Amino acid sequence: MITVWSYSKLSTWTRCPAQFRFRYLEQAPVESVGAALLLGSAVHHGVQLIHSRRKLGLAVGLAEIQGSVTSFLEASVRHAEAPVEYPKTHTTLSATLDLSRRLIETYLAQGPSGEVVVTELELTHPIAWLPGLKLTGVVDRIESDEQGGLRVVELKTASKRLSQAELDASDQVTIYALLLDLAGYPGVKLRYEVLTKAKRPHLLTMDTVRTPNHETRLLERIDQVSRAVASGVFPRVVAPQTCRGCAYRKRCGVSG
Ligand code: SF4
Numbered sequence: 001m002i003t004v005w006s007y008s009k010l011s012t013w014t015r016c017p018a019q020f021r022f023r024y025l026e027q028a029p030v031e032s033v034g035a036a037l038l039l040g041s042a043v044h045h046g047v048q049l050i051h052s053r054r055k056l057g058l059a060v061g062l063a064e065i066q067g068s069v070t071s072f073l074e075a076s077v078r079h080a081e082a083p084v085e086y087p088k089t090h091t092t093l094s095a096t097l098d099l100s101r102r103l104i105e106t107y108l109a110q111g112p113s114g115e116v117v118v119t120e121l122e123l124t125h126p127i128a129w130l131p132g133l134k135l136t137g138v139v140d141r142i143e144s145d146e147q148g149g150l151r152v153v154e155l156k157t158a159s160k161r162l163s164q165a166e167l168d169a170s171d172q173v174t175i176y177a178l179l180l181d182l183a184g185y186p187g188v189k190l191r192y193e194v195l196t197k198a199k200r201p202h203l204l205t206m207d208t209v210r211t212p213n214h215e216t217r218l219l220e221r222i223d224q225v226s227r228a229v230a231s232g233v234f235p236r237v238v239a240p241q242t243c244r245g246c247a248y249r250k251r252c253g254v255s256g
Pocket of ligand 1: 019243246247
C-alpha cells in the first residue's frame with residue numbers, strides 16, 4: 001500500500017506502471033544505473049553547494065565547486081549498486097566528469113542572483129481531500145524575489161531545451177506549490193532553471209504559474225493512480241524511449 005505520494009512515484013507510474021511495481025512495490029534490485037542520473041545528482045550537489053555558500057555569504061570558487069562535483073560523481077560511480085550505463089553523448093566516466101565541469105562553469109557564469117532563503121527543503125503533508133494519503137517533495141531552493149515575496153526554484157539538467165508548455169504542465173512544481181500552500185505559504189512564485197547538457201551547455205531561466213485548477217487535477221490524478229495501484233493494475237508500456245533507460249529490463253523480459 002502506497003500512502004505517501006511524490007513526483008517521482010507519479011512520474012514513474014505515468015512512464016510505465018510495471019516499472020512502478022518493480023521499483024516501489026517489489027523494491028527489486030536495479031540491473032543498471034544510468035550515468036545521466038548520476039551526473040544530474042552530482043550537478044545538483046554542486047548547485048546546492050553554490051547556494052548554501054551564497055546563503056552564508058561565503059565566496060564561491062569555480063575550481064572548488066568543480067572539485068566537489070568530481071568527487072561526488074566518482075564516488076557515485078564507485079558505489080553504484082549495478083553497472084553504470086553511459087549514453088552516446090558521454091560514453092565514459094572521464095567524458096561525464098568533463099561535462100559536469102562545463103555544466104557547473106556555465107551555471108556559475110550565468111547563475112541567478114536572488115537572495116537564498118533555504119535549500120533542499122523537505123515538505124510532507126497529509127492530503128485532506130484524500131484521507132490516508134500524504135504528499136511529499138524536496139524543494140531545491142526558495143529565494144526572495146524582486147518584490148520581497150518567495151520564489152521556488154527547481155533545477156533541471158536536460159539533454160535538450162524544455163519547452164514552456166512542458167514546464168507549465170509538469171506535476172513537479174504543482175506539488176511544491178500545493179505543499180507550500182498547505183504549509184501556510186500560498187502564492188509563491190515558481191521558476192525552473194534548465195541546464196542543458198549540450199556540447200556548449202547553457203542555462204535557461206523559465207517562470208511558470210500554477211492555479212487551483214492545476215492543484216485539483218493533481219489531486220484527481222493521485223486519487224486515480226493510488227486506486228489503480230491498490231487494484232494491482234500494472235501494465236507494461238513497452239516503448240524504446242522508456243525501456244532503453246529502464247533498470248528492470250531483464251526482470252520485465254524486455255531485451256535491448
Ligand atoms: S522494460 Fe519497459 S515495459 Fe518493462 S518495466 Fe521497464 S519501461 Fe516498463
